[in-house]
Amino acid sequence: MVVSNAVRPKQDQSSSGLVDPFFRSVTYLRVSVTDRCDLRCSYCMSENMRFLPKKDLLSVAELDRLCTAFINRGVRKLRLTGGEPLVRKDFMSLVRILSRHLASGMLDELTLTTNGTQLAGAAAGLAEAGIRRVNVSLDTLDPDLFRSTTRGGDLQRVLDGIAAARKAGLLVKINTVALKGINEAEIPSLIRWSHALGMDITLIETMPLGDTGEDRTKQYLPLSEVRERLAETFTLHSLSERSGGPALYFSVAETSGRLGFITPLTHNFCENCNRVRLTCTGRLFMCLGQEDSVDLREVLRSTSDEAALDAAIVNAIQVKPRGHDFVIDRMRRKPTLGRHMSMTGG
Template sequence: MVPLLEDSFGRRITYLRISVTDRCDFRCVYCMSEHMSFLPKRDLLTLEELDRVASAFVERGVNKLRITGGEPLVRRNVMSLFRALSRHLQTGALTELTVTTNGSQLARHAAELADCGVRRVNVSLDTLDPETFRTITRWGDLDRVMVGIEAARAAGLQVKINMVALRDANAHEIEPMLRWCHAEGHDLTLIETMPLGEIEADRTDQYLPLSAVRAKLAERYTLTDLTDRTGGPARYVRVEETGGRLGFITPLTHNFCESCNRVRLTCTGTLFLCLGQDHAVDLRAPLRQSEADEALHRAIDEGMAIKPRGHDFVIERRNARPAVARHMSVTGG
């Protein structure tokens, strides 16, 4: 028997986010540069290796797995990973297997995701305006995403919309997005832009504090604080006038690290212990060292020992460098 995962601050680790690829078919302005250099395929863990690592974490008490990217659904044969991991849902070891996607491939995969036991998907959608969508994503097609969202709903998947709040690009669209999401039966979560990786834009121009957004919404809507938790950092309110749920992820205005239960595995086998810090351990070498998992579990334990208390994100003009050099697409958010 191997012990349950706990870091040096006494926090139980029950949530693993797995980035299956750093590639994406969009180039969102807050996430990556337009001309990205991606990892060669030979550097990636195989889908079978990703299953093995994930299963080791499930053995240690992780009960929620989220598949991320880049855009996870562009990885070749990625549905075989979902099918493999679904066995942990059947045993009850996992309570949730889910995915974060830009929605571009959802129409193709929604039904099979549901068959694999996925019950909820997060779709990154920052605007309902086609021109603004093209500006933010550079390469994206809003119609294709909307068809994907409809396919997910038809497959019985609960859809949560994630919207990054950008001061000049979409601040005026937050209220229309709220009304649309709740009319369609979707939760909406707003996210502050994070200082990860070099991009062409100045993040001080992008940054919109959600404290200001909430204050503005409260002038028109009744926002009732909820104790709901979905395993991640979002804090939720119910919008009484719409009856829907609204989440806020605020890594800058309200640090959420004190209750962090998450670690992140990259597609190359690096385990990052914090989204906003560089603390990491390599799991690929011990994974390939032998067919047994003893070395893998030792490396995971090393990670628990160095998981930091929290991040220290700052966005300001006198400190314009990103908090960490890697892009969001590397660790999947």
């Protein structure tokens, strides 16, 4: 769906909150702490990725300063992502530092999205630091299919990570990318498995970001079709509740669980967008599907003046577009954007 990005007149930013040109309050910040990952999922990145030099990444202190600036401006939810966030060696230090905003009441939630491979060793520490739930990306329960789609991953490590997270008292939500001819037949069993363990599951359409070496016209599975098929097996009831993200949720009568759909292509969700994304190098993207961005690292490293950093953030929000322009079709095999998902953190 093509969305107009015409910018309206700037809004008054004298209050503490962040409001974009389309009167949407920005209360959700997603932060990529690294572009590195220990998997090579076929819809996410190429098999032979070239990652950023570690010197280009923001330090823990810099990430804390930026996140704190956003929190002081009304961000209430902070999600740490990657790449795979748990492969960053000082990740737990960052979590412990940021958790002070939970204790102060300035932040409602600090959470992360992970592929689960490192979760077994980190779950207890995450819970101690104040994290209450995690999203785990998992597209199949078939070990061989998992190995092929992730280009070498070990499914059991992810399952052990999920078990450890649940044991530590963390709520776990499963994120599953629906892939045509790959895992589409397995989706009903993934729903049953997740709900049997008390975990929500969200289905996601593959997004045309970065050259992965795969033909996305073959991978793309419209969730409108998936939902129609699921309705033949399950009784789905629409829910009005939202998680702060783009998912639309349904209750599944047969499993007593919750099922989400994130549909950036078949149904644009931009009208209620409340989030922006910060990369591990300090570049702020106002939209996952647009290239509009602002280099906050330059401001961060050029001055210790918090007012200057705050002004840069406020000005950045004023170029947040109305929505994205994701397209997947057989005439356009190249990705909509050259930037890989791991650069922006999903």
